[in-house]
Amino acid sequence: MNFDLNFATNPDLVAFQDEVHTWLEENAPRDVPRSADPILYTHEEFEWRRDIGRKLGAKGWLYPTFPSEYGGGGLDLDRATIIQLALDEHRIPVPPYYNSGGPLAAASILVWGTEEQKRFFVPPILRGETVTWQLLTEPQGGSDLATVTTRATKDGDDYVINGQKVFVGGAYEFDYAWTIVNTDPLGPRHQNVSWLMVPAKSEGMTRQSLDLFTVHGAGESPVGPKEAVFFDNVRVPAFNLVGGENNGWKVASTHLEYEHGGAGHLRNIWVLDEFFQYCKETKFRGKPISENPDVRDILADVWADYQVDKLLGMRTFWLHHTKRPMSYEGIQSTFYHRMFSLRTSQRIQQALGYFGLVSDPQWTPNEGRTEVFVRYGLGSLHGGGTHDTDRVIMSRRMGLGRNASESAGQMV
Amino acid sequence: MDLSLTESQQMLKATAAEFVKTEVPTHVVTELSRKNVGFVPELWRKAAGLGWAGMLTPPQYGGAGLGYTDTAVLFEELGRAPLVGPFFSSGVLAPLVILEAGTEEQKQSLLPPLARGERIATVAISDPAPSFGADSVLMTAARDGDAYVLNGTKLFVHDAAAADYLICAVRTEPEDPNDLTRGITLVVVETGAAGVSVRNLEGFMAAVGQVDLSGVRVPASAVLGTPGQGWPALQRAMQRALPVLCAYQVGGAQEVYEFTADYTKTRVVFGQPIGRFQRVQDHVVELVNNLDGARWTTYEALSKLDDHQPAAGNVHLAKAMASDGYYQACVNSLEVHAGVGTDRQHPLVPHVIMARTLYSYLGDPRYHKRLMADAVGL
Numbered sequence: 001m002n003f004d005l006n007f008a009t010n011p012d013l014v015a016f017q018d019e020v021h022t023w024l025e026e027n028a029p030r031d032v033p034r035s036a037d038p039i040l041y042t043h044e045e046f047e048w049r050r051d052i053g054r055k056l057g058a059k060g061w062l063y064p065t066f067p068s069e070y071g072g073g074g075l076d077l078d079r080a081t082i083i084q085l086a087l088d089e090h091r092i093p094v095p096p097y098y099n100s101g102g103p104l105a106a107a108s109i110l111v112w113g114t115e116e117q118k119r120f121f122v123p124p125i126l127r128g129e130t131v132t133w134q135l136l137t138e139p140q141g142g143s144d145l146a147t148v149t150t151r152a153t154k155d156g157d158d159y160v161i162n163g164q165k166v167f168v169g170g171a172y173e174f175d176y177a178w179t180i181v182n183t184d185p186l187g188p189r190h191q192n193v194s195w196l197m198v199p200a201k202s203e204g205m206t207r208q209s210l211d212l213f214t215v216h217g218a219g220e221s222p223v224g225p226k227e228a229v230f231f232d233n234v235r236v237p238a239f240n241l242v243g244g245e246n247n248g249w250k251v252a253s254t255h256l257e258y259e260h261g262g263a264g265h266l267r268n269i270w271v272l273d274e275f276f277q278y279c280k281e282t283k284f285r286g287k288p289i290s291e292n293p294d295v296r297d298i299l300a301d302v303w304a305d306y307q308v309d310k311l312l313g314m315r316t317f318w319l320h321h322t323k324r325p326m327s328y329e330g331i332q333s334t335f336y337h338r339m340f341s342l343r344t345s346q347r348i349q350q351a352l353g354y355f356g357l358v359s360d361p362q363w364t365p366n367e368g369r370t371e372v373f374v375r376y377g378l379g380s381l382h383g384g385g386t387h388d389t390d391r392v393i394m395s396r397r398m399g400l401g402r403n404a405s406e407s408a409g410q411m412v
Numbered sequence: 413m414d415l416s417l418t419e420s421q422q423m424l425k426a427t428a429a430e431f432v433k434t435e436v437p438t439h440v441v442t443e444l445s446r447k448n449v450g451f452v453p454e455l456w457r458k459a460a461g462l463g464w465a466g467m468l469t470p471p472q473y474g475g476a477g478l479g480y481t482d483t484a485v486l487f488e489e490l491g492r493a494p495l496v497g498p499f500f501s502s503g504v505l506a507p508l509v510i511l512e513a514g515t516e517e518q519k520q521s522l523l524p525p526l527a528r529g530e531r532i533a534t535v536a537i538s539d540p541a542p543s544f545g546a547d548s549v550l551m552t553a554a555r556d557g558d559a560y561v562l563n564g565t566k567l568f569v570h571d572a573a574a575a576d577y578l579i580c581a582v583r584t585e586p587e588d589p590n591d592l593t594r595g596i597t598l599v600v601v602e603t604g605a606a607g608v609s610v611r612n613l614e615g616f617m618a619a620v621g622q623v624d625l626s627g628v629r630v631p632a633s634a635v636l637g638t639p640g641q642g643w644p645a646l647q648r649a650m651q652r653a654l655p656v657l658c659a660y661q662v663g664g665a666q667e668v669y670e671f672t673a674d675y676t677k678t679r680v681v682f683g684q685p686i687g688r689f690q691r692v693q694d695h696v697v698e699l700v701n702n703l704d705g706a707r708w709t710t711y712e713a714l715s716k717l718d719d720h721q722p723a724a725g726n727v728h729l730a731k732a733m734a735s736d737g738y739y740q741a742c743v744n745s746l747e748v749h750a751g752v753g754t755d756r757q758h759p760l761v762p763h764v765i766m767a768r769t770l771y772s773y774l775g776d777p778r779y780h781k782r783l784m785a786d787a788v789g790l
Contacts (some may be wrong), residue, residue, distance in 0.1 A: 142750060144681035167751045211446065211756040213616070213764075282542075285550075289542050294778060342743065353542045353772045354568040358615040360622075363540070363567070375616055378743065378764065382750035388691040 003314075005085060005266075013078055020061070020086045028052050028090050036368030037359075038215050038222035046172045049097040049221060050131070057128025062095055063103060065321055066412065070110065071123030077321040084266045091270060093221040098170040099125075101134035101178035104258045105197065107412045108178075112195075112243035112251045120239075121176075121197055130175035134259070135165040135198075135229060143389045145180065145256075146189050146249065150231060152181035152196060154245075157238050159183075159196060161231040167210070167383075171224020174200045180252065183245050193248035195255075197240040204234040217369075217376025218269050218341065257409030259384045260393065261337075262330030264317025271373050272306055274366040275348060282365075289351070298351045305340045312336050326408045328397035335390035338380045345377025415711070421485045428489035431459070436493045438759045445762035450496045450612060450619025451574035460529020465503045468656075474524030475507070480652070480717040484659035484710070491663025494766045496619050498532050498571040500660065505653045506533035509579055513598050513636040513645035522600070534575040536566035536601075536623055537646065537774075544775040546593040546643050551625070553582040553599060560584070560599060560635070562607075562628040570773060572621030573612040577602045580625075581646065584639050596642035600634040601625065617769040618762070650774060652717060654727050658710040658734035661770055665703040665734075665741040668763050672696060672745040692748055699744035706730075706737030728784035732777040738767040 007013035032048050035041035056062040057071070064080040066072020073080070087094055095102060106125045109117055124130040141147045150163025161181060169177075177198040184192035198205070209225040216223055243251035279290040279299060289295050312333040319326050348370060349356035358364050359371045381387050399405030417425065435455055436444075444452070459465065467483040469475020483504065490499055503526075510522050525531040541548035551564035562582060569578070578601045585595030603610050607628040612621045637645065673696055676687025686692045713730040716723035742764045746753045753760045771777070 137751070140681075142681055147681065212751075212754045213756055213761055214754055284542055285547060292542075295542070346739070349768065349772060350776060350778065351542065353544070353776070354615075354617065354620065354769075355542055357617040357768055357772070358568070358613055358620075360613045360615060363613070363622075364615070371615060374768075378746055379754050381747055386750050387747070388689075391691065 005081060007078060007082065010078075013082065016079055017082050017086070020083055023059070024086055024090050024092075027055050028092055030090060034091075035222055036364075036366075037372050038217060038220070039212070039225055041171070041222040041224060043172055045222065046097065046224075050128075052092060052096045053099075053128035055128075056096070057126065062128045063106070063126045066103075066106065066126050067110070070106075070118055071126035077318075080321060081266060088266070088268050088270070091219070093219060095128065096221055097131060098133075098221050098223045099131050100169070101132035101176065102130075103263075104134055104255050105132050105176070105178035107258050108195065108251050108255045109197075109242050110412050111254045111410050112247075117239070117242060121242075124175075131173065132176040132178050132197075133169040133174050133200075134255075135168050135177045135179040137167045138164060139166050143385050145252065146193065148180050148182050148193055149185075150179070150181045151185065152183050152194065152236075152241075154183075154238065155235075158235045159238060159241060161196070161198065161204075161234040161236060163231050164228060165231075166228040167212075167226050168229055169207070169227045170215070170222070171209075176200060177205075177229065178255075180248055183248075187246060190249040191246055193252070194245050195242045195248050195251045196236055197242065198234065198236050199240075202234045202236060204232040206230045206232070212379070214372075214375040214379035217271065217372040218337075218380075219267065219271055253409035254411065255409075256384075257330060257411055260331045260390070261313070261316060261334035262326065262408065262411055263320050264315070264330070264333065265313040266310075266317055267313060268310070269306065271366070271369045272302065272344065275370050275373070276303070278365045278370065279351060295351045298347045302344050302347050305343060309333075309337055309340045320411065327405065328394045330408065331390050331393045331397065334384070335387060335394065338387045338390070341373075341377040341380035343377075345374045345380075348374050348377075417481075417485065421482055424482065425485045425489060427462070428486045429492075431462070432489055432493050432495060436495050439757075441493050441495070441762050442757050442759060444496060445618065445765060446756045448612065448614060448618070450571065450621075452497065455495070456497050456529060456532075456574075459497070459499070464499065465529035466507065466523075466527025468504060468652075469507045469511075469523055469527045473507075473511075473519055474527040476527075480655060481711070481714045483656050484714050487656050487659040488663035488666070491660035491766075492667040494618075494660070494664050494667075494762055498534060498574045500653070500657050501534040501571040502526055502529075502532040502575070504656050505535050505649065506579055508649040508653045509535055509598065509646060510636065512649045513638075513642065515637055518636060531576045532571070532574050533577050533579060534569060534571045535581075535646075536569045536572070536578040537581045538567060540565060540567045544772070544779055546596065549581045549583060549592075549596050549643075551580070551582045553584050553597065553630075555584070556629070558632045559629045560632065562599070562601065562625045562630065564625055566623040566625070568613070568617075568620050568772075569623050570621075571619055572603075572610050572623050573619070575603055575610070578623060579636065580623075581642055584635075593643040593647075595640050596646075597639045598636040598642040598645065599630055600636060601628060601630055605630070616765055618765050620769060651724060651727050654731045654774065655710055655713040655717060655723075657770070657773070658706065658713070658730045661734040661738040661767070662703070662707045662710050664763050664766055665699075665706055665738045668738075668741050668745045668760065669696075669699055669703050671759060672699060672748050675748060686748070695744045695747040699741045699748075702737040702740040702744065706734040706741075709733040724787035725784050728780040728787060731775065732780040732784065735767075735771045735773075735780075736777045738763075739771050742767045 060073030064073035064075040068074030152159040183194040396406040466475030538548035539550040553560040584597040709730040713726035
């Protein structure tokens with residue numbers, strides 16, 4: 001076994017590592033102002049992030065392990081790892097802009113779409129040319145995705161959509177909405193849903209901002225305020241329906257496997273690295289607060305939890321990219337991350353007191369990012385399901401109380 | 413044994429509940445929270461008109477002279493909103509500090525205006541510090557003739573923006589490294605005095621401010637009681653005040669419990685009300701355990717105070733359980749509500765923020781559990 005992420009013994013990989021770092025220094029300057037709070041970010045920052053995304057996409061580094069014939073990088077695990085670590089060092093999440101539906105739609109279309117659909121929809125996503133939001137949650141549905149009521153009706157060569165999605169997207173422009181809809185209200189559960197790629201500029205689609213206390217915070221790309229999206233007789237060409245009418249639950253199994261963490265991650269949560277640093281550098285009564293025995297115990301708890309979070313993500317990353325069989329691993333890393341984030345939210349306040357809550361520029365640690373994590377930890381229990389649905393899925397994958405285990409969704 | 417409220421306590425509870433329902437309905441509370449408003453003068457005047465700014469204050473100093481449990485009944489209802497305002501700072505803590513520390517003359521001059529709600533006071537203890545305690549008092553007051561000169565910052569002061577004056581903890585003697593509780597003096601500082609600036613702070617917290625003091629001169633007569641004896645007086649006052657704060661937290665947790673339990677009946681997914689799912693039931697069961705742990709430790713502490721029994725262990729236990737209980741109750745409710753519970757228009761959000769704020773106020777659960785262990789001789 002080898003957990004080492006150092007490639008020094010392989011000259012080709014060292015050269016590639018140098019290439020990636022040099023490129024990032026030139027193309028992703030570190031001094032661009034970045035908002036601490038992912039809800040409050042500027043259009044200027046959005047544009048900067050889009051620009052980096054396009055450049056990374058053009059090189060195949062945005063989605064390095066996706067097939068190159070559809071715009072991905074076609075790279076191996078080592079090179080994908082090098083890119084991921086380098087981006088992490090530059091504090092650039094992948095993708096650098098909010099693109100919740102992008103990789104999920106691309107993967108789902110690659111698994112379930114026609115050849116024509118793959119060639120039309122996937123390359124612009126993987127090259128970073130388009131922004132795609134996922135539109136799943138509805139006010140009445142929440143975790144119960146199969147009860148979507150947003151209705152798509154076939155009308156000639158089009159589908160006509162009516163309904164509402166909520167807790168979706170973020171600020172600023174997007175190109176496509178990767179949307180699950182009901183195509184047969186009288187049909188049996190799980191056999192009445194379908195997926196559509198809806199162009200964002202379609203007539204009849206309107207957006208409304210929500211005012212939530214948290215969206216993200218563990219170093220993902222900023223989002224802006226979450227939104228509700230309304231469909232009022234929105235017409236979409238039938239070509240945009242992916243995976244066949246009423247076959248959407250199968251498509252969802254791929255989508256959800258990715259959304260639930262099935263691709264793993266090598267992510268460092270640098271917001272927490274900064275928190276440790278803050279505790280080491282900030283003195284109270286002449287001593288770093290990290291040396292206070294209470295604080296030290298708390299930091300140790302956070303650190304231990306954080307290592308498990310990283311290792312579970314790494315384990316899943318390795319399983320996925322080496323195409324080994326998977327069962328509960330993706331959803332497990334998602335579940336662990338939620339609970340770890342919740343615990344960390346409280347521990348930050350236990351260590352820092354009100355300094356964990358204040359966002360005033362004079363007092364807030366790490367320009368506000370620590371306080372953002374405190375809120376994020378409370379909101380991390382949901383999003384892409386909840387910690388409760390995670391437990392249901394894990395139990396099914398492990399086959400608890402069943403003779404047959406549920407298998408993981410098909411991935412690219 | 414009798415664990416019921418008296419008739420007059422039940423009447424007060426009903427009056428307070430009606431006040432909260434009428435004056436601060438949910439949409440008003442969420443709006444105040446979204447705008448980080450920590451003080452509504454009009455509401456304060458109305459509440460003071462009902463005598464709620466001087467519940468514990470003895471009649472000879474203009475107050476109602478009621479008991480701890482009486483006062484807590486009111487605070488439990490205020491916590492249900494949760495209603496912001498200097499109800500605890502100026503109505504409970506400051507008067508008790510004055511009663512514990514002040515001279516007779518000071519009690520007579522300071523307490524009646526507080527009890528009538530005409531003036532508002534808050535207690536400013538900590539300088540910028542990651543935790544609460546005597547070690548968080550850093551500010552020194554230099555003696556200059558018959559005056560003291562104060563320089564520094566008091567941080568995370570509750571209800572600072574509403575206050576007419578602060579009761580400020582400062583050091584008037586060199587620190588004794590073996591006992592940081594010694595040499596602390598309580599000084600009355602008018603927020604309108606030259607060199608004082610006050611501002612409300614933004615963050616995931618409610619009604620917490622910063623006070624900067626720059627060359628502020630106060631006469632020696634502004635010292636409450638005896639110089640150097642401030643910390644023991646603060647401790648005695650907190651021993652009496654904290655259970656009332658706990659009652660506010662209990663009220664918050666009670667409200668969260670009620671709307672969360674209701675939601676499990678009305679929210680239908682997977683073909684049934686979510687309350688039928690064992691996982692959801694688990695969250696509400698945890699919630700109500702957090703609530704009741706907070707409630708009964710609080711009631712016991714209040715009762716001991718009313719009966720003039722030794723209560724230190726109970727008071728620290730109550731502050732630990734109420735702070736943690738209210739916090740965890742909000743987390744349990746978030747587990748049930750998921751996304752909608754993070755919408756700033758949802759009634760849960762002001763509770764989440766208030767629970768976080770009060771968690772660190774006057775010592776977090778770890779701090780109080782340690783003092784509890786000392787008090788009960790563990």
